[in-house]
Amino acid sequence: MRFLLTTWGSRGDVEPLAGLAVALRELGAEAQVAAPPDEDFAALLARAGVPLVPLGPTVHSVVANPKPPTPQDAFKLAPALVAARFETLSAAAEGCDGLLATGLMPAGARDVAEKRGIPYVLACFHLLGLPSRHFPPGRRPGTPSPEGETDNRVLWEQDAQRVNALYGEALNTHRAAIGLPPVDNVRDHVLTGQPWLAADPVLCPSEGRTDLDVVQTGAWILPDDRPLPDGLEAFLDAGAPPVYVGFGSMASYIPKDIAQVAIEAVRAQGRRVLLARGWAELTRIDDADDCFVVGEVNQQALFPRVAAVVHHGGAGTTTTAARAGAPQVIVPQVADQPHWAARVAELGIGVAHEGRAPTVGSLSAALTTALTPEIRAEARTVAGTIRPDGATVAAKLLLDISARH
Structure with a gap:
């Protein structure tokens, strides 16, 4: 079996996918990672023996500047990443048996999987972006919620509107180009009703903390046996x-x-x-x-x-x-x-x-x-309580989903 794993984000978004790819390889499957073409990430994946498919601009070019990215930068980056995913992942997914996405709101990944007719999984490394009646959403570029609004359900609805403003037009334009119907709620479309949480349950307990049916695998750890300098x-x-x-x-x-x-x-x-x-x-x-x-x-x-x-x-x-x-x-x-x-x-x-x-x-x-x-x-x-096998757990789940599909 072959799988396409994709992300756009920092090293903390790329290294877990390398760990998952290695775990898949140990179970007899193949995996490639579509990720930003930063030199650090290319070297990391090469060390793990995992093929890199360059996706979008380097992260370094976006975040390693004198000032943090502005909301205007975000509104330029979002549609650019959607376009990059449709172009890059459509080609890379050929012959694959499943597609797993993570990182910065991977709008476009599920749509490529849908067109290819292969399973899609959304994975995250924390609970911050998952809708919950128990806590409000994190900050996101776009129109802020009215001051004084405290109803978490309302706040999450407004969060979905901000995601639509960032990604909606680009996503639906590209979906139409490949013959797919439009999506009304980009955030929920990307997340699905059953996202995976690649975080340790001791460090990041999930039970009862989100409205979604989360599958928690444990953290995806890439073994590192390099000696210290x-x-x-x-x-x-x-x-x-x-x-x-x-x-x-x-x-x-x-x-x-x-x-x-x-x-x-x-x-x-x-x-x-x-x-x-x-x-x-x-x-x-x-x-x-x-x-x-x-x-x-x-x-x-x-x-x-x-x-x-x-x-x-x-x-x-x-x-x-x-x-x-x-x-x-x-x-x-x-x-x-x-x-x-x-x-x-x-x-x-x-x-x-x-x-x-x-x-x-x-x-x-x-x-x-x-x-x-x-x-x-x-x-x-x-x-002593941190489980080391999260990547293997996830790899077995991915193989099972693909086999059943």
Whole structure:
């Protein structure tokens, strides 16, 4: 069997698909991933032996700018991605037995599957975009809801209208071009009534939290057996475990002085600093030997050897740190990150920093809490409950759906 997996988003959207593709391969199936053509993602998929089908513009070109994307940028990107999906996925899906989509509102993916007559699955890595009577929708470009509106059902209806404004015209134009009828509610059409949740049930419990019939598989983890670089090994061996600080692809969101603040806050705790360069190109503030800067690295091997992980709260980093038993300090910036921060704090395995722009004092205070023996012990306890087989669970489900179809 052959499957097409697709996403458009950051590394946290691409790496899980690589993990799922590897799990499918281990079960005797083939899979290719249609994803943004960023060099980082191409290298990741190549390392996993998974074919890359370039889809749309690079993510780096959209998010790694001096300022975050504007609503106007979103209204340009949305129809462009719809067009890219119809063009790219239509060709890539030929001969496939199923199509799974995730990432930024993958409008166009289900429609290609419909035209091809193959099963379609929508997967997500958090609950933020799934309609629920229990919580309001997240922010989305477009006409905001009236101030004072508190009825979640109304708010979610207005969220659907915003999705239609972003994607509706482009989607229905392309559907008409291939002989498909129009869609009235793009969001619900993309999500389906039974989306998959590729997140660990301990870190992201789903029962009773959304109005949809969610299938929770566990997180899709790509095994990583790469050794750590020699320079990093030497730094780790030269003293007590350092505090890791990294903000991934959040280049246009994090404060410009975040490296200075983080290094000084970690030093205030008497700890060494391991600074991840990331898309913001973070770097040292002096030549002191208590700070080491690292690029892309095997976090699965690294996080068990650090004192704590300071990060933005992406699903992948949160899960990797939790599996490693490393205390976390999450400084959330956008989207689902505040939810991961809140959950880490609720579980007692870390601290949710209040606000996206920490000071030396506020981050040092958060680290004071995160570095306590109590949080370290709880982090190690929770680590033993994180299931490692989510990708295999999902791969078996996908094979079963295709076989039944």
